[in-house]
Amino acid sequence: MNFSRREALALALGSVAAAAIPSLALASVDEAVAAFTGGAEVGTGPGVTLTAPEIAENGNTVPVSVDAPDAVAILVLAAGNPTPAVATFKFGELAGAHMASTRIRLSQTQDVIAIAQLADGSFVRASSEVKVTIGGCGG
Amino acid sequence: MISRREFLQASVAASALYGASGVGNWSRLAAQQALTQDQLLQFDAFGNVTLIHITDIHAQLKPIWFREPEINIGVGDVKGIPPHITGMDFIKEFNLQPGSAEAYALTHEDFIALGKTYGKMGGMDRVATVVKSIRAERPEAIILDGGDTWHGSMTSLLTKGQDVVNVMNKLGVEAMTSHWEWTLGTERVKEIVDALPFPFLGQNIFDAEWDEPAFEPYTWFERGGAKIAVIGQAFPYMPIANPGWMFPEYSFGIRDERMQEMVEEVRAAGADLVVVLSHNGFDVDRKMASRVKGIDVILTGHTHDAIPEPVLVGETILIASGSHGKYVSRVDLDVRDGKMMGFRHKLIPIFADVITPDAEMAALIDAERAPFKDQLEEVIGKTESLLYRRGNFNGTWDDLICDAMLSERDAEIAMSPGVRWGASVMPGENITREDIHNATSMTYPNCYRTEMTGEFLNVVLEDVADNLFNTDPYYQQGGDMVRVGGLGYSIDVSKPIGSRISNMTLLKTGEAIDPARTYIVAGWASVNEGTEGPPIWDVVEDHIRKIGTVKLDPNTSVDVTGV
Numbered sequence: 126m127n128f129s130r131r132e133a134l135a136l137a138l139g140s141v142a143a144a145a146i147p148s149l150a151l152a153s154v155d156e157a158v159a160a161f162t163g164g165a166e167v168g169t170g171p172g173v174t175l176t177a178p179e180i181a182e183n184g185n186t187v188p189v190s191v192d193a194p195d196a197v198a199i200l201v202l203a204a205g206n207p208t209p210a211v212a213t214f215k216f217g218e219l220a221g222a223h224m225a226s227t228r229i230r231l232s233q234t235q236d237v238i239a240i241a242q243l244a245d246g247s248f249v250r251a252s253s254e255v256k257v258t259i260g261g262c263g264g
Numbered sequence: 265m266i267s268r269r270e271f272l273q274a275s276v277a278a279s280a281l282y283g284a285s286g287v288g289n290w291s292r293l294a295a296q297q298a299l300t301q302d303q304l305l306q307f308d309a310f311g312n313v314t315l316i317h318i319t320d321i322h323a324q325l326k327p328i329w330f331r332e333p334e335i336n337i338g339v340g341d342v343k344g345i346p347p348h349i350t351g352m353d354f355i356k357e358f359n360l361q362p363g364s365a366e367a368y369a370l371t372h373e374d375f376i377a378l379g380k381t382y383g384k385m386g387g388m389d390r391v392a393t394v395v396k397s398i399r400a401e402r403p404e405a406i407i408l409d410g411g412d413t414w415h416g417s418m419t420s421l422l423t424k425g426q427d428v429v430n431v432m433n434k435l436g437v438e439a440m441t442s443h444w445e446w447t448l449g450t451e452r453v454k455e456i457v458d459a460l461p462f463p464f465l466g467q468n469i470f471d472a473e474w475d476e477p478a479f480e481p482y483t484w485f486e487r488g489g490a491k492i493a494v495i496g497q498a499f500p501y502m503p504i505a506n507p508g509w510m511f512p513e514y515s516f517g518i519r520d521e522r523m524q525e526m527v528e529e530v531r532a533a534g535a536d537l538v539v540v541l542s543h544n545g546f547d548v549d550r551k552m553a554s555r556v557k558g559i560d561v562i563l564t565g566h567t568h569d570a571i572p573e574p575v576l577v578g579e580t581i582l583i584a585s586g587s588h589g590k591y592v593s594r595v596d597l598d599v600r601d602g603k604m605m606g607f608r609h610k611l612i613p614i615f616a617d618v619i620t621p622d623a624e625m626a627a628l629i630d631a632e633r634a635p636f637k638d639q640l641e642e643v644i645g646k647t648e649s650l651l652y653r654r655g656n657f658n659g660t661w662d663d664l665i666c667d668a669m670l671s672e673r674d675a676e677i678a679m680s681p682g683v684r685w686g687a688s689v690m691p692g693e694n695i696t697r698e699d700i701h702n703a704t705s706m707t708y709p710n711c712y713r714t715e716m717t718g719e720f721l722n723v724v725l726e727d728v729a730d731n732l733f734n735t736d737p738y739y740q741q742g743g744d745m746v747r748v749g750g751l752g753y754s755i756d757v758s759k760p761i762g763s764r765i766s767n768m769t770l771l772k773t774g775e776a777i778d779p780a781r782t783y784i785v786a787g788w789a790s791v792n793e794g795t796e797g798p799p800i801w802d803v804v805e806d807h808i809r810k811i812g813t814v815k816l817d818p819n820t821s822v823d824v825t826g827v
Contacts, residue, residue: 179739182503
């Protein structure tokens, strides 16, 4: 991931609406996905890019970013957290860039998942394993 | 018309036939006991650009003994391929003669006996001679340092890296990247970097708060009529493998998307040749080379591998130049029309008794050491066993260090970090304070004594094993397995995390480790801030003084399967 503070601020001033998903509503990854897609098939492909570290430097604050130029919304999930839902980013017509970044807490090594709803109504998925380690033995 | 890919392949084939790459030329000469400096440096200049690569010297300014690993297991796609071959397999793979100088330099086979024949290796005064010789022929040769330079000796610790910085500046280094440098702390790193006459590169070093690039990603050279970009890649797992509290301002990571952007940026700016000066570790670099397009040469580092021939990934060549000043790589390249058309390579072994020390550099090194000479050279004890560290599971140095912790800290179990640095000591030699520091020197040396449950000990072993044996190199941190004393275990390296470790046994009683029981554990090199205890070198020194002569039994406490 590489966008500067200025771009991030510009992004924030654009038309990204980040809404935290009510944690009680969605108990599992499958339910969260189903609620987002309405049961539609989710493809894999180049439509959405998820950027996350391979190994978290600090599991309490892991930077992740999502980028899907054709998206109207992007769902982000941390599959191994007690509450998998992280956020749904919605992009309006005036959104300059359909990308967002945030920092999340990961309780353990797990997959972070991003599902983008594209303008044509289809869904694409990207996931990335983020390892949370005790570390300490670098050569 | 021959394509670039065919040319590279042809070039490798030719190098195997004619010894244009690697160690071929001097192997037969060495077997005839006719090793000379001229033969070590013999190289038919090629093309128009020369790179000189040295990496992971770990502050070793003087010649040292260094035994290469006997066990260096590769998993997944890299099983059984360089650098994951050792000993006789390595000798066969690269057509070396057993007992020859290169077999001694590159493998552990017959190390003690061959050491008597071929002597110590390394020494920055010898390296200076090699660099000067290459530069006499190729005045525009670019000298690049892959990092792990300012750490690893008693003098580097006492001078906060300044002795090595002075030596590398005199050598004429033109760019570097970093890893253990950061364990000097942010303030000291910045102080040194501000005074360096060359850039401190790292496209993957970011400001932790704002997630913005914090250091120069690349630098430019115009040499031999070619425009050359050198992109730096620092060790990706800095705050995980080493104490993040010492450099909290920075975040690292592999960031191969940004590496791709940097390659495209320098190509767009007219780079004829793109070189990555990396501290990723060999397997991480091999994977990165398959994902990032447009890199011509990766000068690898971190995992301390010495490979006598370049490894090709697509159209990228990977150069592995070993560690501790044992080798210098010379890479001659034919760069024309914005492309690398071919290469010639030699991993030059620094045989300390064959290569004449450069007088100026020798004087500088001695001047740097002079204030500490008495401390360095004080004899603490003697060893009847070879003391070495490298290997995936254990080495005699860490057996000795673990024994020292068990005894001096009155612990049931001892843990020593699986770092890959540390010079060897030959049987029959005295152990000096400098020798102990060569195996222990660091800025977070406190030897803690604490309680851990059997369950937690299992978690530690599983976690570290996954850093080494995860089949995806991007999840490997490049160290070896944590060394243990007082504890035996079995490991199946082919299994996933959580199921590799079994049969954990407390050696003192022969009983199985009880997950619920609490054990007294001593260890050192904790990444946690505020760790208390005496410096590990004092613990080891006290132990050696008490026993007088070190004699270690073979370590059979780790049972390895799944290879």
